[in-house]
Amino acid sequence: MVNRIWPRFVDFTRSLRFRLTLWNTIVVLVTVIVALLAVREGLRYYLLIETDAVLDDEVKEIVLMVEKFHPEREQVIAALKRKDVAHLDVGWHIRWLDEDGETAIWSSTLAPDKPLSKLPFSTKERNVYSSERHREIEREIENPKVPNYKIRVGTLMKFIDEDVDRLTRILAPVGLLILLLAPLGGLLLAKQAIEPLQRLIKTTERLRPSHLDERLELRGVGDELDQLAGKINTFLDQIADHLRKNREFVANAAHDLRxxxxxxxxxxxxxxxxxRSVPEYEELLYQITDEVHHLGQLVNQLLQLAETEATEADIPVEPVALAEIVTKTIEMFEPVAEESGLRLLFEPAKEIVVLGQSRQLRQVLTNLVDNAIKFTEKGGTVTIGLDFDSKRENGLLTVSDTGIGIPPDAVDRVFDRFYQVEKSRQRFGAKRGNGLGLSICQSIVQSIGGTIAVASQLGKGTTFSVSLPLSSG
Ligand SMILES: Nc1ncnc2c1ncn2[C@@H]1O[C@H](COP(=O)(O)OP(=O)(O)OP(=O)(O)O)[C@@H](O)[C@H]1O
Ligand SMILES: [Mg+2]
Known part of the structure; x- marks a missing residue:
């Protein structure tokens, strides 16, 4: 039994519900205790001020009497005695002190024996004295017959303490009740807060990699949980999209390999x-070599795509001088261009150094020039341009041709894997492609923080622009 309850209890103590309840209880308790203490101390302070004021009124009355009527010493004492008797039941006492403030000329029977200490907020006219048991207010008398003598009227502190204790006795059960209710309130609050979260967890449990069309429910209140559900849904959309593309990719790859x-x-x-005769054998072997070559090329492209995607996150970059890459690429393509009756143009005007990988950037340019030559009729021109972008933040590499162009509805798809506008469109004699060159370009360029775009006019020509982050910027 204990074996089963204990783990469940440990699980509960780890839950958000438990922590919310605990925190709520602690906060409520601390608040209540602080509030009760504040009320108690506030009352004590208020009572002290009140007491001081009442005592001071009495002192002032005596002082006024002496200063106004200039009574003899015996008359003063008689008056003090009368007052003392009148206030005996409320525990007051009166003292008439010498000008040094210590020797008593007359004092009530209830007057304290021990000296009281003067409080810091005393003023020149009015001194306040206090001890654990007593409190006194003192004023000076200015009378030619009794010069610079002092009158003190005091009371017992126990009256104030009794009032404060009475309040404490009233408030204590209230505090105790809150003490008992706080965890319950906390539990209720936690339940309210956790409920939508639990619904979220339940739906999330239903999600499977093979079943990604399930989405989390939005409650429409726009709170943090709704925002979280929204973010998870967007993420699920992306995963589903990614998986779909991957499935298509594998299907296409299998088809193209077959x-x-x-x-x-x-x-x-x-x-x-x-x-067969030797020329016949030769002819068939050429056909086979051609297919093997094509197969090899396809496998290389697939490997390259897989490689760029796997290293996308942490690809090491270095400064690469683009002019050098362009020159080498032109050297490589010049014979092909010549054979196809095309002009290949490049005017190296600017020194542009970007951040990337030399081998990969060469691959990008090779794929673009290969396309431009493949899709441009005899007599056309392929131009490579190199410049800064308008804000001078990136290097801009362009490959333009005067070829057959891309139909508007296909422009957005040319970067898709295996996409070819029409297999039969390319120039006669050019080697057939796989529809992977541009997707390889795109994934390389994106992996180093650049962008690639295309602008084309059917029958007039196409321009591919690659924007790459500058090495200095
Ligand atoms: N310069 C261009 N002019 C006209 N169409 C182009 C041009 N570049 C690309 N395309 C179109 O975009 C498609 C995709 O190009 P991509 O380079 O990805 O594949 P491919 O050249 O057919 O094959 P691969 O590059 O794998 O050998 C091409 O098949 C072609 O239809
Ligand atoms: Mg290509």
Missing amino acids: SPLAAIQSSVEVTLEKS
Whole structure:
């Protein structure tokens, strides 16, 4: 039994509900205790002020009497005695002190034996004295017959203490009640706060990688939990989208790998069907080599895509001089351009150094120039441009051609993996592609914090612009 209850209790103590209850109880208790103490001390202070004022009135009355009527010493004492008797039942006492303030000329029977200490807020006209048991107010008498003598009227502190204790006795049960109710209130409050969270947890439990169309319910109140649910839903949308693209990618990759394999297989089968002449064998072997080459290229592209995506987060970058990369690429493509009857132009005007990886940036430029040559008719021009962007924050690499262009409805899709506008569009004789070149460009450029864009006019030409962060900026 204990074995089962204890772990559940430990779990409960770890829960948000428990912590909220505990915190609420502690806060309520501390507040209540501080409030009760404040009320108690406030009352004591108020009673002291009141007592001082009443005692002071009495002192002033005596002082006024002596200063106004100039009575003899015996007359003063007689008057004091009368007053003393009148105030005996309220515990007051009166003292008539010498000008040194210590020797008593006359004092009531209730007057304290021990000296009282003077309080700091005494003034020149009115002194306040206090001890644990007594409180006194003192004023000076200015009378030619009794010069600079002092009158003190005092009372017992126990009256104030009794009042304060009475209040404490009234407030104590209230405090005790709050003490008992605080955890209950805390539990209720925690339940209110946790409920929507628990609903959120329940829905989250239903989510499966294979079942990502489930979304968290928004309560429409716009609080933090709604915001959290909204954020999780957006994240789920992104994951679902990512998974969908990945599935498509795998399906496309499998399909594209199968086509050359099927071609190779049928070529081999045809070759083996009967014995053939050497030129026939040569012809079939060329076909097979062509397919193997295409297959190799496709596998390389797939590997490259996987590599850039895997290292996207922490790719090491270095300063790369773009002009150098362009020059090398042009050297590589010049023979192909010449063979295709195209002009390849580049005017290195500016020294632009960007942050990236030399090998990968070369790959980007190679893919773009390869496309430009592939999709431009004989006699056309391919121009490579290099400049700063308008804000001089990035380096801008452009590849423009005067080729067949891209239809407006396809422009947005050219960066999708395996997307080709039409397989048959490319210039006669160019090697066939896989529709992966631009997606590789995009993932490389994005991995180093750049952007790639395309602008095209059907039948007139296309420009690809790659913006890359400058090394100095
Ligand atoms: N300069 C261009 N002019 C016209 N169309 C283009 C141009 N560049 C790309 N395209 C279109 O975009 C599609 C995708 O280009 P991408 O480079 O990704 O693939 P690909 O060149 O067909 O094959 P791969 O690059 O994998 O060998 C091309 O098939 C083509 O239809
Ligand atoms: Mg390409």
